Amino acid sequence: MGKELIRLTNLTMEFDGETVLDGINLYINDHEFLTLLGPSGCGKTTTLRIIGGFLTPTAGEVLFDGQKINDLPPYRRKINTVFQRYALFPHLDVYDNIAFGLRIAKLDPMEIDRRVQEMLDIVSLRGFENRKVTQLSGGQQQRVAIARALVNQPKVLLLDEPLGALDLRLRKDMQNELKRIQQAMGITFIYVTHDQEEALSMSDTIVVMDKGRIQQIGRPEDIYNEPKNAFVADFIGESNILDGVMLEDYVVEFFGRKFRCLDKGFSPREPVDVVIRPEDIDFVPPAEADLTGTVTGITFKGMQYDIIVDFKGFKWLIQTTDYQSVGQRVGIRLNPEDIHVMKKSEYSGLFGDYSSYSAEYDEIDEVGEDDSDEA
Secondary structure (H helix, E strand, O other): OOOOEEEEEEEOOOOOOEEEEEEEEEEEEOOOOEEEEEEOOOOHHOOOOHHHOOOOOOEEEEEEEEEOOOOOHHHHHOOEOOOOOOOOOOOOEEEHHHHHHHOOOOOOOHHHHHHHHHHHHHHHOOOOOOEEEHHHOHHHHHHHHHHHHHHOOOOEEEEEOOOOOOHHHHHHHHHHHHHHHHHHOOEEEEEEOOOOHHHHOOOOOEEEEOOEEEEEOOHHHEEEEEHHHHHHHHHHHEEEEEEEEEOOOOEEEEEEEEEOOOOOOOOOEEEEEEOOOOHOOOEEEEHOOEEEEEEEEEEEEOOOEEEEEEOOOOOEEEEEOOOEEEEEEEEEOOHHHOOOEEEOOOOOOOOHHHHOOOOOHHHHHHHOOOOHHHH
């Protein structure tokens, strides 16, 4: 990872007396793929727009290479943006869309051609130069928008939900493509999404946001395996989140039973939140189990079954390839590494009980959705 490139210090943003960003502190390194992740209205798009120069923060500083740029207009920043709506010029072909910014900058025609040809290679659109953008697929239009943003050789590319309009299969392909382009170009990508899987698969660093505040910053593996609070645990993947008590280092109690865990540093008898990921739970015969419960629901998901099990009135989600029938009595065993203990937070008690579990796919709601409610 390169040196620090952008720093946000005590960034605050208010719209009509409502606080949208509440004291954001964040630094972004050169050559980093950093993702701002969170639900609609959490402030991630606002943060992106402030970095790009489209909004001026109410308070706080934006530093670029050590220089304060709060008042610098977008066109004077070494930063380009790709929006969810690609804003391509429909009357121009692919070549002229990509070349547009270079012509405005009055570059030499040979230099323009060299750069456009290079970008066509990078975004895999060689042979599409003379195609009208209206004749392209969504994924191809996406690539033209990226090429047009990158041809000016910015130090940073901002991407605001750029895959939101694509279908699921194409999104997966474009995730790999974007990561490849970022590595090939060696520039900083700052990416906004509410799709946790997208964030996990693409990012070097994930910044989880909610209610205008940063909840956690870390590598994808750390955020998934060591969530800081119940919001992060629930937002990044599925989680069973229970009330527990930390009896001593490495021993936690929940459901009236003591379990070994890998966590330490809590006060004796401190109330905690306990996270157990659905894929970490193994079924065992009830006679050998740490806990026994009753299956209340099952959904086939292709790779696995999503099984809801009622333990003492609290519904758990268990993801497994082992079929269990509704009404069946089952046992589970928990190993120390399957149990993750978190401090109580304002989010405690809000997540993790699958009593109202619905297996409908989120994609239905997400098509065409954007974060326009943020600005």
